[in-house]
Amino acid sequence: MGPVRLTVADRDRARDFYRDAIGLSELEPSNGTVRMGTADPSGRPVVELEGDPDAPPRPRGTSGLFHLAILVPSRADLARALQRVAEAGWRLSGASDHLVSEALYLSDPEGNGIELYRDRPREEWPVRDGVLQMDTLPLDLDGVLGELRLGDASAGMPPGTRIGHVHLNVADLSAAEAFYSGALGFDVTVRGYPGALFVSAGGYHHHLGLNTWAGEGVPPPPAGSRGLREFEIVLPDEQALEQLERRLPGAGVEYARGGDGDEDVLQLTDPSGNRLAVVAKS
Numbered sequence: 001m002g003p004v005r006l007t008v009a010d011r012d013r014a015r016d017f018y019r020d021a022i023g024l025s026e027l028e029p030s031n032g033t034v035r036m037g038t039a040d041p042s043g044r045p046v047v048e049l050e051g052d053p054d055a056p057p058r059p060r061g062t063s064g065l066f067h068l069a070i071l072v073p074s075r076a077d078l079a080r081a082l083q084r085v086a087e088a089g090w091r092l093s094g095a096s097d098h099l100v101s102e103a104l105y106l107s108d109p110e111g112n113g114i115e116l117y118r119d120r121p122r123e124e125w126p127v128r129d130g131v132l133q134m135d136t137l138p139l140d141l142d143g144v145l146g147e148l149r150l151g152d153a154s155a156g157m158p159p160g161t162r163i164g165h166v167h168l169n170v171a172d173l174s175a176a177e178a179f180y181s182g183a184l185g186f187d188v189t190v191r192g193y194p195g196a197l198f199v200s201a202g203g204y205h206h207h208l209g210l211n212t213w214a215g216e217g218v219p220p221p222p223a224g225s226r227g228l229r230e231f232e233i234v235l236p237d238e239q240a241l242e243q244l245e246r247r248l249p250g251a252g253v254e255y256a257r258g259g260d261g262d263e264d265v266l267q268l269t270d271p272s273g274n275r276l277a278v279v280a281k282s
Helices: 011-020 073-089 141-145 173-183 239-246
Strands: 006-007 034-037 049-051 064-071 094-097 101-108 113-119 160-169 187-190 196-200 208-211 226-236 256-260 263-269 275-280
Touching: 006 011, 006 064, 011 034, 011 049, 064 226, 073 101, 073 113, 073 141, 073 173, 113 160, 160 187, 173 187, 173 196, 173 208, 239 263, 239 275
Parallel strands: 006 049, 064 113, 160 208, 226 275
Antiparallel strands: 006 226, 034 049, 064 160, 094 101, 101 113, 187 196, 196 208, 256 263, 263 275
């Protein structure tokens, strides 16, 4: 998963939040967009902020972003993330043990949901009758904080921090499955959550969460609303991107091919109006 791009009304306040409470650094801006990330060799940002003071709030009962999920490399990094949120004066909205991962939940100043999480090693992920098991249990916060190390007090998010998954509000799970699994080729990993579906590639627990918790048949928010502008999916190479492009017309999926510099991009919109860009790894 590549960066998540958000429309925000107060770009400076959002930038300060992602710097101080989340621990990301401001990277070189691009066309006025604030790019927040780490000193990662890929050079890709984690979150991009596009400011629009006139953007209206996303109405309730619409499709869009449920949360963006920032994956940190280790449990000690999650402990520092928890400490950083508290030091910045922000409150968590939840903290859960999902069996495959441990997660903290909060919202940014404009109401965009955020998950900060670390994965357990894959060999510890529970599987029953060939089906990956996930749950939502209380997180052992004391155990997480016990991982804090000397020298962590002023550390930002480490290299390797990235978007681990994106969780979306959608209008219809069947249509979402047909798009993300049938057309794009993600594997369904978990069906057990009421009103939700999880899909991934490469055996991961999920790269995308899809839910109808905002309501069945919800419309997309008005154009230009605050919230999700676009999220990015990164394919291994140009060949994989070309293979996807050849498959899309047969699946009845419309797309536009564009480019930013030397990077080819497929621009798509899912059946619920959520926009995504599919790119080849550079």
